[in-house]
Amino acid sequence: xxxxxxxxxxxxxxxxxxxxxxxxxxxxxxxxxxxxxxxxxxxxxxxxxxxxxxxxxxxxxxxxxxxxxxxxxxxxxxxxxxxxxxxxxxxxxxxxxxxxxxxxxxxxxxxxxxxxxxxxxxxxxxxxxxxxxxxxxxxxxxxxxxxxxxxxxxxxxxxxxxxxxxxxxxxxxxxxxxxxxxxxxxxxxxxxxxxxxxxxxxxxxxxxxxxxxxxxxxxxxxxxxxxxxxxxxxxxxxxxxxxxxxxxxxxxxxxxxxxxxxxxxxxxxxxxxxxxxxxxxxxxxxxxxxxxxxxxxxxxxxxxxxxxxxxxxxxxxxxxxxxxxxxxxxxxxxxx
Amino acid sequence: xxxxxxxxxxxxxxxxxxxxxxxxxxxxxxxxxxxxxxxxxxxxxxxxxxxxxxxxxxxxxxxxxxxxxxxxxxxxxxxxxxxxxxxxxxxxxxxxxxxxxxxxxxxxxxxxxxxxxxxxxxxxxxxxxxxxxxxxxxxxxxxxxxxxxxxxxxxxxxxxxxxxxxxxxxxxxxxxxxxxxxxxxxxxxxxxxxxxxxxxxxxxxxxxxxxxxxxxxxxxxxxxxxxxxxxxxxxxxxxxxxxxxxxxxxxxxxxxxxxxxxxxxxxxxxxxxxxxxxxxxxxxxxxxxxxxxxxxxxxxxxxxxxxxxxxxxxxxxxxxxxxxxxxxxxxxxxxx
Numbered sequence: 001x002x003x004x005x006x007x008x009x010x011x012x013x014x015x016x017x018x019x020x021x022x023x024x025x026x027x028x029x030x031x032x033x034x035x036x037x038x039x040x041x042x043x044x045x046x047x048x049x050x051x052x053x054x055x056x057x058x059x060x061x062x063x064x065x066x067x068x069x070x071x072x073x074x075x076x077x078x079x080x081x082x083x084x085x086x087x088x089x090x091x092x093x094x095x096x097x098x099x100x101x102x103x104x105x106x107x108x109x110x111x112x113x114x115x116x117x118x119x120x121x122x123x124x125x126x127x128x129x130x131x132x133x134x135x136x137x138x139x140x141x142x143x144x145x146x147x148x149x150x151x152x153x154x155x156x157x158x159x160x161x162x163x164x165x166x167x168x169x170x171x172x173x174x175x176x177x178x179x180x181x182x183x184x185x186x187x188x189x190x191x192x193x194x195x196x197x198x199x200x201x202x203x204x205x206x207x208x209x210x211x212x213x214x215x216x217x218x219x220x221x222x223x224x225x226x227x228x229x230x231x232x233x234x235x236x237x238x239x240x241x242x243x244x245x246x247x248x249x250x251x252x253x254x255x256x257x258x259x260x261x262x263x264x265x266x267x268x269x270x271x272x273x274x275x276x277x278x279x280x281x282x283x284x285x286x287x288x289x290x291x292x293x294x295x296x297x298x299x300x301x302x303x304x305x306x307x308x309x310x311x312x313x314x315x316x317x318x319x320x321x322x323x324x325x326x327x328x329x330x331x332x333x334x335x336x
Numbered sequence: 337x338x339x340x341x342x343x344x345x346x347x348x349x350x351x352x353x354x355x356x357x358x359x360x361x362x363x364x365x366x367x368x369x370x371x372x373x374x375x376x377x378x379x380x381x382x383x384x385x386x387x388x389x390x391x392x393x394x395x396x397x398x399x400x401x402x403x404x405x406x407x408x409x410x411x412x413x414x415x416x417x418x419x420x421x422x423x424x425x426x427x428x429x430x431x432x433x434x435x436x437x438x439x440x441x442x443x444x445x446x447x448x449x450x451x452x453x454x455x456x457x458x459x460x461x462x463x464x465x466x467x468x469x470x471x472x473x474x475x476x477x478x479x480x481x482x483x484x485x486x487x488x489x490x491x492x493x494x495x496x497x498x499x500x501x502x503x504x505x506x507x508x509x510x511x512x513x514x515x516x517x518x519x520x521x522x523x524x525x526x527x528x529x530x531x532x533x534x535x536x537x538x539x540x541x542x543x544x545x546x547x548x549x550x551x552x553x554x555x556x557x558x559x560x561x562x563x564x565x566x567x568x569x570x571x572x573x574x575x576x577x578x579x580x581x582x583x584x585x586x587x588x589x590x591x592x593x594x595x596x597x598x599x600x601x602x603x604x605x606x607x608x609x610x611x612x613x614x615x616x617x618x619x620x621x622x623x624x625x626x627x628x629x630x631x632x633x634x635x636x637x638x639x640x641x642x643x644x645x646x647x648x649x650x651x652x653x654x655x656x657x658x659x660x661x662x663x664x665x666x667x668x669x670x671x672x
Binding site: 001002003004007008010013050051053054076079080084087088089090091094095097098101102103104105106107108109110116119120123124126127128129130131186187188189190191193312313314315316317320322325327 | 337338339340343344346349386387389390412415416420423424425426427430431433434437438439440441442443444445446452455456459460462463464465466467522523524525526527529648649650651652653656658661663
């Protein structure tokens with residue numbers, strides 16, 4: 001059972017555990033500062049397929065397959081998988097789950113999808129409806145740029161606040177009976193909208209959502225940043241991260257020393273020309289599964305908040321004059 | 337708590353209840369055979385807004401507002417809302433939830449979204465993480481046709497197997513403490529793919545998913561069609577419905593007398609020129625909330641299975657030669 005401690009905020013009583021996880025990334029991500037921590041680096045951006053969309057599906061399948069293998073599980077051992085991605089109609093996930101043949105909940109949370117999936121997957125197991133669940137997500141530079149911005153062959157200039165959509169996937173398997181990291185609580189995001197309309201400034205669009213979610217979790221749980229080893233955001237990048245710290249400081253909360261952002265960590269902006277950092281569902285997912293979960297496993301940290309952020313932006317609604325609504329979901333992960 | 341009775345199938349032990357619900361439809365749906373059962377019929381397809389996408393958001397807001405009003409609740413009483421729609425990036429839902437300011441899980445299940453939302457929302461409440469949750473979805477003829485098929489002004493011919501995307505929204509509020517209809521169990525769908533590539537033949541694409549889900553629920557729960565008053569599918573339409581009955585008959589299961597399909601019911605195909613019937617997330621949602629939940633309320637039926645079906649089709653993947661993966665989620669609703 002979980003316990004509701006405030007609106008949209010819960011802590012667990014009988015914790016659901018992380019049984020296994022894996023991260024698979026593309027070549028550029030493999031060349032970044034975290035390159036050595038990922039389970040696999042795939043140098044072919046097509047992953048042997050005809051299209052980038054099919055390649056993104058393969059990244060998901062690879063991540064799920066590796067996570068299953070590490071725990072010596074087979075596909076049929078997963079009761080329910082929660083999956084989503086950035087491609088229209090979430091086809092990266094639909095085609096990967098078609099192959100996995102698992103009961104499937106499709107999610108759309110943009111780059112917050114890994115945290116959304118972890119929250120739903122853990123509460124599904126917590127309710128008793130499932131014994132073992134999974135969450136997976138992915139992004140691909142080439143599928144996302146084509147869909148949200150310009151065809152790659154157009155060679156559009158990137159603005160200073162732009163981020164680089166990661167080619168990556170992360171998968172987590174949750175279980176009621178096995179594992180030593182557990183989901184200790186969570187906070188379901190509310191939509192924040194700073195009235196930003198620049199599709200190359202998503203970090204700024206998402207920062208208020210992260211601030212709101214982190215504040216709601218701290219407040220409902222009666223904790224302060226010092227109670228956590230790390231407070232990790234998904235893909236705010238450098239501009240969004242500094243905005244987040246500012247927003248929280250104005251509310252009297254200083255997370256500066258504990259804050260890490262997956263987007264700001266995955267690339268070396270100086271040498272990799274990625275401007276404000278990485279982004280995409282696969283960014284937070286792969287850094288969580290390649291870097292932070294292993295840190296928990298090795299007991300270098302014991303308590304982390306993972307607040308993935310999503311810009312629910314749509315090329316069509318932006319053309320119609322709308323701004324970018326954003327959301328951030330938070331998962332509290334603990335190893336005692 | 338819920339009890340896992342098979343992979344992806346559960347029944348509830350302490351049931352979550354339907355506290356309130358509402359359905360809002362467009363003019364054509366209001367003129368159909370079920371017209372008088374909906375809470376509101378909106379004759380302006382723009383619902384007073386500048387764009388059809390904004391209109392779809394208003395349909396959701398209206399449905400949620402009416403459902404809240406019937407139960408004398410306010411927005412803040414909802415702990416978590418699960419919402420999704422057909423528009424790319426699910427913006428119909430993102431913009432409605434921005435206004436509702438509720439903790440929000442975004443879903444993508446195409447036309448299965450109402451059942452997906454009900455399953456997740458009920459299990460979130462069941463786990464104890466929330467006291468009161470909501471599920472809402474919508475579709476709009478004009479947003480869907482433009483996105484998935486042709487611009488309306490092109491005046492494309494509709495093929496005999498085509499269905500008419502409903503302009504409609506349905507919202508359900510679930511609660512741990514109040515209501516007399518309850519969620520008795522559910523089955524999470526697996527992807528089925530009949531290798532159909534015709535975007536005007538979604539009923540056929542979705543029928544195998546519905547058959548699989550219904551069979552899995554009957555088998556896991558040890559029940560037969562005779563144990564239910566009605567077995568309702570979302571929007572298979574006439575062609576998909578007859579395929580579903582055939583698939584099940586071949587497996588020795590006859591649901592003919594108990595089967596109803598929201599898509600086949602919402603329009604009069606003869607006089608409304610809708611070919612195989614209605615479709616869209618809003619179709620199953622509005623017929624559930626306008627017709628079937630009131631039937632349960634009035635005790636004309638006591639046990640129904642609601643199996644909404646979704647064709648996870650993407651114009652891009654179809655252009656790339658892929659087929660349409662489909663899914664169906666089932667919710668068992670009961671009034672004792």
